[in-house]
Amino acid sequence: MTMNNKEYRSAPLAVADQPEDNQMIVTGYAAVLEQPTVICSIDGINYYEVIDKDAFVGADLSDVPFKYNHSDDFLVLARTRNKTLDLNVDTKGLLIKANLAPIQAGKDVYGLIQRGDIDKMSFGFTVANDSYDSQTRTRRILKFEKIWDVSAVDTPAYDGTSIDVDDGSAISARSYFSAKRDAEKLVQKEQAEQQNKEQRDRLYLMTL
Template sequence: MRAAEDEMTVEGYAAVFDAPATLYSYEGVDYKEAIDRGAFIAAEMQDVVMNYNHGGKPVARTKNHTLELTVDGRGLKVRADLSGTEEGRRLYEEIKGGYIDKMSFAFVVSEDTYDRDTHTRRILGIKRLYDVAAVDMPAYDATHISARSYFDAEAVKAERAEARARKIRRIKLMMEVIR
């Protein structure tokens, strides 16, 4: 399959729940961190940007609807249209080519715990999410990002159109019942 020339969409996970990452090692001890399934429940995520390695110009943004963030059973899912900026188009090509295939996120913690036995910090709550980033060296190796194929993008468009049509039919039906 090939990627669409006019649709430069990428998808991935910037955070994966319950997948401990070793943040650093000291004197033979691995210090880890894991994201709890409920960490994003109260997180402020109204204006989040996407960029490369947490720096440079934004390539997508929630405020202009080029960046979509959803929390599902696996983690923080990212879907971004990178076609709007030159930096975004370059990043898309690097993701599509497999040069960049991991993600990260920048955030402020509202609540956490630490297990001295396992040397693991567990993030229970995130106060504010600042950015999601395609990265070359992630803290969490379980993350990923990939370019969507043209056929995948077309299938999603068709599914969304059908869902909208079902919703419209339901509303019309409800309006007839009310009369």
């Protein structure tokens, strides 16, 4: 999904097995590196996205809030700025660990995550550089510009691969092509390019 030039990705969200001193800790991978993900399928054709292993290098992670449904109307539940939210990029992907605020909103969200009513998360970002391979229909995110937020979400546009609650791993699922009309435009463009190629071939044969 894309809103205000920001893109969003959804992924499963886990609850830590044992609360630390009654703290409400949630953890998981918001993105996995170098793992192609099917974003959508149009007329039986799959479109993919993959995050480059160096995509987070140089990205602005300085002040990232943990929200609910990316809402500015909902209280911020954790934040990197005050170290209640940790974001770490390892060889697998973007690992998050949030210590939710001990307020009613934090308790509500934690309880829903713990019960499995909310089991997905999403992160919002802008891209500095990417590429697209028309042969494999794969978008590669080469560089993130900024990570705007990570959120617990109840209704993601695209579900990620399921994980065990105690695993702490997750796969990025929402993407560049989450707006179906964007993918349809790409299909139309590819069809037009093919028609142009066929027309050029016919013209070439006529000149022989």
